[in-house]
Amino acid sequence: MSDSDEKYLELMHAEIDGVASGTERAALREYLGSHPEAQIAHTELVKLTGILNRVEAVKTPDDLHESILAALPRERVENEMGARNSGWRFRIPLIRYGYALAAGILLGAALTGVAIKNMSPLEKPDVYGTMAVRETAPRCIAVDQMKLDRPELGGSVELCRSASDTMIIFDLQGDQAVDVEVGFDGSQGSLKSFDLQPSGVASFAAQKGTISFRSEGKQRSTIVLTSQKNVVLIPDVRMYVGGKLMQQGTLGARGAGGSTK
């Protein structure tokens, strides 16, 4: 996609979001008039927005307000009412998941014979956290690594595995943008999550068996694939700089070492 195309793609979204100026809208109309493929994309975007706008608001439960109040600690309530020495009492709304999860972990430990002490701790909600998705594959073991030592492409790619997750970590250290393609058997696994730090995804696409994204300079990207238990996914990784294939390799194909070209 050319810079011009990208500019107009951005304008399409700006128009949809109501932040395009009159001049920008006029320029967009003119561009769409001479670019049929862009016209199709624009029409689809307008349709998508129309569908989203027609979605009805969710009906709020009648007892929502009362249940929120009931979940608050009693101390401050009783302070206002003049009561004393109430102590802190909490109703933890997610407790049923806590019990269920604990039961699940115990069951899992019993079935697999894995000691509980080795299990990863549950993630705790962080009030001040960011939206960065903190994916931690339980008992993820590094099984392969690809070193990148070209002038245009430095850093490493690491493959980790747990029982059902395959994690590919791209720690790219070059200054240039890198287009990454990851191929795998789409009938055996699928994308579970994608994270890029510092955040800022220039482009990202996922199809069955293929994931592609652009890493801008020094970034750490993590792809987590999920599969049926005991299915081993063998990802094929290709990295391009300036449209030129710089590195290609298969990760995890031979136990501790993949093949690299």
Place this chain on the structure above:
Amino acid sequence: MDDNEDLKLVEEARQGSRASFERLIIRYERAIYNAAYRMVHDPEDAKDVAQNVFLKAFQNLERFDTKHRFFSWIYRIALNESINLCKSRRRFESAEDARVEENTPEKLLRRVELGDGVQAALLSLASEYRAVIVLRHFNDCNYEEMSEILEIPEKTVKSRLFTARALLRNVLTKRGML
């Protein structure tokens, strides 16, 4: 919503006024529930998230930085809570079933009851993409507000929103809704 009024209510709540905190709840409970529902797609879970959001806000009111907007703060808590709940649920389901299902968009679509194709399509998106769609289209947040809530630059908000729309369009197209 009036940000100054919010800050006044926060200050009063910090001084111990439960009535002021309850007014903050009244202001935002529907929006928070709505956002949570779009993220987790379960009425009970969304209610749990809403409860947790206000509980955490209540407990951490002293730590709220009044340079920011109150609604940005609680939206951020709501999204984090929703994402963590989804992860907890996914792990529980995995442990309970002793098998892991493929989370393909097609399977996620089939899991959802009839009549809510958009919600089903939303569920097939990664949480970071779902969050921008929810904030923009269901909570009517602008780029600046989304940037503050998600703690990412506006430029990133835009690129994430564009990608999210493209992903959502693909899923809806596959489903014959576009």
